[in-house]
Amino acid sequence: MSEVKPTGKRLLLVAACALVDTDRRVLLAQRPEGKQLAGLWEFPGGKVEPGETPEQCLVRELNEELGIETEIPCLAPLTFASHSYDDFHLLMPLYVCRRFRGIAQPREGQGLKWVRPRQMRDYPMPPADAPLIQFLIDLL
Numbered sequence: 001m002s003e004v005k006p007t008g009k010r011l012l013l014v015a016a017c018a019l020v021d022t023d024r025r026v027l028l029a030q031r032p033e034g035k036q037l038a039g040l041w042e043f044p045g046g047k048v049e050p051g052e053t054p055e056q057c058l059v060r061e062l063n064e065e066l067g068i069e070t071e072i073p074c075l076a077p078l079t080f081a082s083h084s085y086d087d088f089h090l091l092m093p094l095y096v097c098r099r100f101r102g103i104a105q106p107r108e109g110q111g112l113k114w115v116r117p118r119q120m121r122d123y124p125m126p127p128a129d130a131p132l133i134q135f136l137i138d139l140l
């Protein structure tokens with residue numbers, strides 16, 4: 001068996017959420033200009049801050065980014081992404097949330113779109129996200 005060499009890349013923990021509406025559509029947010037991967041469509045979420053759990057991170061991020069309110073028991077783990085970018089390795093648990101309050105608003109100037117999982121491949125997403133789509137197709 002060949003030797004597995006450490007990459008030396010830092011591991012970045014990002015929590016992401018598939019918010020699901022009553023029509024089984026999932027909310028995608030477009031990364032704003034000026035950011036890494038600008039223009040790509042992604043799941044709402046963000047970096048887990050020190051001292052925070054992934055679930056706490058998502059409750060915070062959904063409120064900050066979208067004005068959506070939810071609670072930790074409403075977040076169900078679905079799958080995760082593990083993907084090496086040039087400068088870090090991303091570990092991203094993906095949760096599903098069907099119970100939330102409020103109407104998603106683009107609080108950070110991002111584009112927002114409710115998309116059926118089968119149509120997600122029409123929306124360019126970060127490379128880490130591609131393997132996640134099938135899980136949502138199967139679930140929804």
Ligand SMILES: Nc1nc2c([nH]c(=O)n2[C@@H]2O[C@H](COP(=O)(O)OP(=O)(O)OP(=O)(O)O)[C@@H](O)[C@H]2O)c(=O)[nH]1
Pocket residue numbers: 014015016035036037041042043044045046047090126127128129
């Ligand atoms: N939220 C989210 N981030 C993702 C997804 N896919 C993916 O590769 N990422 C990566 O995970 C990281 C998330 O970081 P972030 O959104 O908190 O931070 P950011 O790069 O916008 O920078 P910031 O700290 O200035 O807000 C980014 O590098 C982003 O490219 C996804 O579906 N959702």
